[in-house]
Structures are given as C-alpha cells and as structure tokens.
Amino acid sequence: AQTVTQSQPEMSVQEAETVTLSCTYDTSESDYYLFWYKQPPSRQMILVIRQEAYKQQNATENRFSVNFQKAAKSFSLKISDSQLGDAAMYFCAYREGPNFGNEKLTFGTGTRLTIIP
Amino acid sequence: DTAVSQTPKYLVTQMGNDKSIKCEQNLGHDTMYWYKQDSKKFLKIMFSYNNKELIINETVPNRFSPKSPDKAHLNLHINSLELGDSAVYFCASSQVERGGRVNEQFFGPGTRLTVL
Numbered sequence: 001a002q003t004v005t006q007s008q009p010e011m012s013v014q015e016a017e018t019v020t021l022s023c024t025y026d027t028s029e030s031d032y033y034l035f036w037y038k039q040p041p042s043r044q045m046i047l048v049i050r051q052e053a054y055k056q057q058n059a060t061e062n063r064f065s066v067n068f069q070k071a072a073k074s075f076s077l078k079i080s081d082s083q084l085g086d087a088a089m090y091f092c093a094y095r096e097g098p099n100f101g102n103e104k105l106t107f108g109t110g111t112r113l114t115i116i117p
Numbered sequence: 118d119t120a121v122s123q124t125p126k127y128l129v130t131q132m133g134n135d136k137s138i139k140c141e142q143n144l145g146h147d148t149m150y151w152y153k154q155d156s157k158k159f160l161k162i163m164f165s166y167n168n169k170e171l172i173i174n175e176t177v178p179n180r181f182s183p184k185s186p187d188k189a190h191l192n193l194h195i196n197s198l199e200l201g202d203s204a205v206y207f208c209a210s211s212q213v214e215r216g217g218r219v220n221e222q223f224f225g226p227g228t229r230l231t232v233l
Contacts, residue, residue, distance in 0.1 A: 110158045
C-alpha cells in the first residue's frame, strides 16, 4: 500500500522568508501524481500545487514550488516570501496514475506552518 | 455559487443516534468522494462514487452508508453513532477522465461531527 510521510509536524518561518516542507512517499508504481493541499483555520482544503511523476520539471505556482526527486521518492514544498495568509496545515497527497478507479488520494499527516510577523 | 457544499457544517448528537450529512456539487463533475479527518488531522478516504456507482469503498464500518441519488449529490448516512465517529467529514468532487488527465479534487467546507 502507498504511504505518505510528513516528518515535520510543525514548522515556523519569519514573514517574507522561505520555508521548505518535507514529504516522502512509498510506492511501487511508476505513474502517479503528487499534490500539496493547504488547510487554513477555515478548514477548507485548497490545492496548492501538483506534480505529475512523468514530468521531470518541478512544478511552480507563483511563490510555491516543489522539489520532486523521483528516485528518492521525495516531494518537498518551498514557499518563498512567506505571507501571514500562508499560515495553515499543509498536506502532501499521492494518487496513482490516471486509470479509472485510482482516484483515491492518500494523505500525509500534515505540517502545521506558523508565520511569524 | 459554492462549488461543493455540505450540510450541516456542524452536527452534535448523542451516541446511538442516526444522522445524515448531505453533499452537493455544482461543478458538473461525475465523481464524488467522502473523506474523514480525525482529531489528529489525518485525512483518509471512505468512499467514492462515479455517476452514482460505488467505485471506492475503503474499510469502513457498515454503519456508514453512502447514497448518491444523482451525480451531483452524495449523502452519508451513519447509523448507531459511536464516540469514535467524531471527526470532520469532507465531501469532494472531480471530473474523471479515463486514462487521460488527472483532474483536481475540489473539497467541500467539511462537517464537524461531535458524538457525545
């Protein structure tokens, strides 16, 4: 079974600084997808960024970027120029390839990110 | 114009009661999901439905019964509620493209269920 591990239960960063959240996963599949979701205090789950395993290029979305190391099964999230609104729980998630029936997301245990003004 | 909505947002009930949580999406998606987030914030899938057909059924007690009257709705009925059922339940939806692009799952705001 696939597992997703987030080894940092809590992280904090000074406003405007850069922080990296770690995620590792275990799978025997070669085709899969990885996601970072953000859950602010409002409880809403918001997709931050996604990465297709077949793509070598790391995904970026504005201030958010990933470091995807397929051989190491590592998928870290870098947040640049941290803002107060980035304070949230961040979840790493995995799903298998695009075949029908593979839609299940497997989540890590989350990292609570605090932004220090 | 909420994309995925859930009712109620909060539900407090006594052990042994039966309760339902409703979910509706107006995104035109064909697949809907229920996830459970426990007190430690761990999120785990419970069920998924595609065009009203059950696709994913994780190891969930029989007391939990999902029902999809149409592809825009997926309700969760829970019988004989137990203390351990206290959690936040999230509904989500996505458009599944068979063998093609993987689309994002959109989540509802969650329903916090408290069993006393």
